[in-house]
Amino acid sequence: MTRLTRFVRTTAFKLSLLYIAVFTVMSGVLVVYVSESTDNLMSEQVVQAVDAELKGLSDVYVRGGIRDLVETVDDRTQHPDASLYLLVDFAGNALVGNIARLPTVVLEEADGGLRRVRYTLLGQGTEDVERQAMVRTFELRGGFRLLVGRDLGDQLRFSNLLANALRLWLVVVVVMAAITWFFVSRRVMKRIDDISASSRMIMDGDLSERLSLAGTNDEFDRLAVNLNDMLDRIELLMQSMKDVTDNIAHDLKTPLTRLQTRVETALRDAKGEAGYRGALESTLHETDHLLRIFNALLRIARVESMAPGSVMEPADLNRLVAEIAELYEPLVEDEGGRLEIDVPENLEAVCNRDLISQVLVNLIENALKYGRPEKGPLVLRLKGREEGGRVWLSVSDNGPGIPEKDHDRVMDRFVRLEESRSEPGTGLGLSLVKAVARLHGGDLRFKNEHPGLCARIDLTPVSHESFRSGDGEERFGRTEQPRGG
Template sequence: MTRLTRFTRTTAFKLSLLYIAVFTLLSGFLLIYISENTDHLMSEQVVQTIDAELKGLSDIYVRGGVRDLVETIDRRSRHPDASLYLLVDFSGNALVGNIARLPTTVLEEADGGIRRVHYTRIGQDSPDTQRQAMVRTFELRGGFRLLVGRDLGEQLRFSHLLGNALRLWLIVVVVMGAITWLFVSRRVMKRIDEITDTSRTIMTGDLTGRLPIAGNDDEFDRLAVSLNTMLDRIELLMRSMKDVTDNIAHDLKTPLTRLQTRVETALRQAEGQNRYKEALEETLSETDHLLRIFNALLRIARIESMAPGEVMERVDINNLINEVSELYEPLVEDEGGVLETQVSGGLEAVCQKDLVFQGLVNLIENALKYGRPKDGEFRIRISASEHEGRVVLNVSDTGPGIPEKDQDRVKDRFVRLDESRSEPGTGLGLSLVKAVARLHGGELQLTNGDPGLVARIDLTRARPGSSGSSNGHGGQSDGANPKPE
C-alpha cells in the first residue's frame, strides 16, 4: 500500500492520468464527430434516393395511371434490396408493396414529410420482427396513398460498428496509457532512486559517490553530468582544504617549534642587550617566513574559490611577457644567465592579467632556484604561441629537470624534492601556478626538455572583436602587486 501510494503521488503518474484523459477525450470527440457526420451523410443519401423514387413513380402514375404504378411497384418490390414500397386505396387496403406491418398513423399523415418508422417486411420477417426505415408518404389522385422508403439496417449496423470501435479504442487508450505509465514510472523512479541513493552516500561524507549515467543523453543524463561536475568541484575543494589543513599541521610545526625554542633559549641564556636584539631579529625573520606561508595559502585559496571567467579581460600576451622580461632580465643576468622571449605577433588572451603575471613570475623564480645546469649556459626562455584555439605559455630552463614520477607531486602544496631543500622556499610556488591555470580552464604541465624543465600553462584565446573585460571590472584584483610565493 505504501509503494502504491508512493507511485500515485509521482509526477509520472499524474502526467499519465492527464495524457489518458486528454487522449480519451480527443479520441471520443473524433469518433463521435465521424459517427455523427457519417450518419448525417447516409441520411441525406437515403432522402435523395427516396425523393428520386417518388419522382419516378409519380411520373409513371401520371402517364399510365394506377395500373402501371401497381405493376412497377410490384416488380420493384420483388428485388431483395433496401427499397420499401406500399400503395393503399382510399379505404386503407394494401394494393401492392413489400411492407407487411406499419403504424397506421404513417399512412394517415400523407403530408410528404420524412419519417423514421418501425416496420415488418413481407416474406422476410416474422410478425414480431421490427426494422427501422426512413419513409415519405404522399396522397395521389383518387384517394390513393403511396409510401416510398429505405431500410436503415446497413446504416444502423455501421453506426453500431463505429460505437464498438469507439469503446474498443477507449479501452485500448486506457490500457496503453496504463502500460506507458508503468514503464515510465519504473524507469523514472529507478533513476530518481539512484540519484537519491547517491545523494545519501554523499551526505554520509563519502564525496567519491557520483550519479550514474545511462549514456542515452536524456534529461537525466544531462542532470547527472552537471551534478557530477559540481561534485567533482566540491570534492576538489574539500580535498584541497583537507590537504591545506594537514600540510599546515605538519609543515608549520617545525618553524613554530623552532620559533618557540629560540624564544626560550633567549630567555634562559641571553646576556646583554645585543643578544636579546639578535634573538628578536631571528624571531622576526622566522615570523616573516610563517606570514609568507600563510599569505601564499590564502592567495591560493582565493584563486581556487574564484568562478571561471571572473574578472577576465582581453590581454596582449606580447606586452605581458615584455613586462615580466623587463622585471627579471637584470636579475637573471646578475645570476649569470640569459632571459629570452619568443612570442607570436598579435596574440591576445582572455585572462586575469595580474594572476597570469604572478604565475609567470613564480615559474621564473622556480627556474632561477632549480634550473641551473651543472655545466654549460644558464638560460631561461619565455614563449607564447597558439595551439588549437588556446594561447600556450611556456617557461623553460636548462637545468636538470624533474623526474617524471615527481612531476605531478611537486605541484601539490608544501612538496619540495630532496635536492631542493637546501634552497629557501615554501613549496607553494607551483601550487599557485596550478591554481591560476585551473582558473583559466587549463592545467599546469611539467615536462623534461632537452635539456631542462618546460612548464606550460594555456589560456583562452581572445576572439577578434570581443570585448575587453568580461564583467566590467577592468581586470583589477587582489594580485595587483605580484610577489613570488
C-alpha cells in the same frame, strides 16, 4: 500505505493523471464527432435514395397512370434490397408492395414528409421481424396512397459496429494510458529514488559515491553527469583541504618548534642586550617565513575561489611578457645567463593580467633557483603561441629538469624535491601557478627538453573581430570550465 501515499503525491503521478484525463476527453470527443458525422452522412444518403425513387415513380405515374405504377412497383419489389414500396387504394387495401405491417397513421398522414417508422417486411418469413425505415407517403388522384422508403437495417448495423469500435478504442486508450503512466511513473520514481539514495550516502560521508547513469542520455542522465562533475569538484576540494591541513600540520610544525626552541633558549641562556637582540632577530626571521607561507596559502585559496570568467579581460601578451622580461633581465644577467623572448606581436588572450604576471614571476624564479645547468650559462626562454584554438605561454630553462614521475607531484602544496631542500622556499609557488591555470580553463604542464625543463600554461584567445566590433564584454566574461576536476 505510506509508499502509496508518497507515490500519489509525486509530480509524475499528477502529470500522468492529467495526461490520462486529457487523452480520455479527446478520445470521447472524437468518438462523438465520428458517430454524429457518420449518422448524418448515412441519413443524407437515405434521403437522396428515397427522393430518387419517388421522382422515378412519379414520372411513371404521370406517363402511364395507376396501372403502369402498379406494374413498376411490383417489378421493383421482386428484387430484394433496402428499398420499400406500398401502394394502397382509397379504402386502405394494399395493391402492391413489400411491406406487411405498418402503423396506419403513416398512410393517413400522406403529406410527403420524411419520417422514421417501424414496420415488418412482407414474405420470406420476415413478417414477425420488426424493422426501422425512413419513408415518405404521397396521396395520388383517386384516393390512392404511395409509400416509398428505405430500410435502415444496414445503417443501424454499421452505426452499431462503429460505436462498438469507438467504445473499444476509448477503452484501449484509457488502458494504454494507465499502463504507460504506471511504467513511466515507476521508471521516474526509480531514478529519483536512486538519486536520493546516492545523495544520502554522500551526506553520510561517502564522497566517492556517484549517481548512476542509465546510458540513455535522457534528462536524468544529463543531470547525473552534471551532478557527478560537481561531486568530483567537491571531492577534489575536500581532499585538497585535507592535504593542506595535513601539510600545514607537518610543514609548519618544524618552524614553529624551532621558533619555540629559540625563544626558550633566549629566556634561559641569553645574556645582555646583544643576546636578546639576536634571539629576537632569529624569531622575527622565522615569523616572516611563516607569514610568507600563510600569505601564499591565502592567495591560492583566493584564486581557487574565483569564478571562471569573473575577472577576465583581453590582454596583450607580447607587452605583458616584455614587462616581466625587463624586470628580470638584469637579474638573469647578474647570474651570468641570458633571457630570451619569443612572443609574436598582437598575441592576445582573455585572462587576469595580474595573475598571469604572477605565474610568469613564479616560473622564472623557480628556473633561477633550480634550473641552473651544471656547465655553461643559464638560458631562460619566454615563449608564446596560439595553436588549436588556445593560447599558451611557457618558461623554459637549460637546467637538469624534473623527473617525469614527479611532474604531477611538484604541483602539490608544500612539495619540495630532495634536490631543492637546500634552497629557500615554501613549496607553494607551483601550486599557485596550477590554481591560476585552472582558473583560466587550462593546465600547467611540464616537459623535459634535455637539457632543461619547459613549464607551459593555456589561455583563451581573443577574437580580433569580436574585439573590434564591441562585443568583447560578452565574450570576455566567458571561459572554459576547468579541466580535470
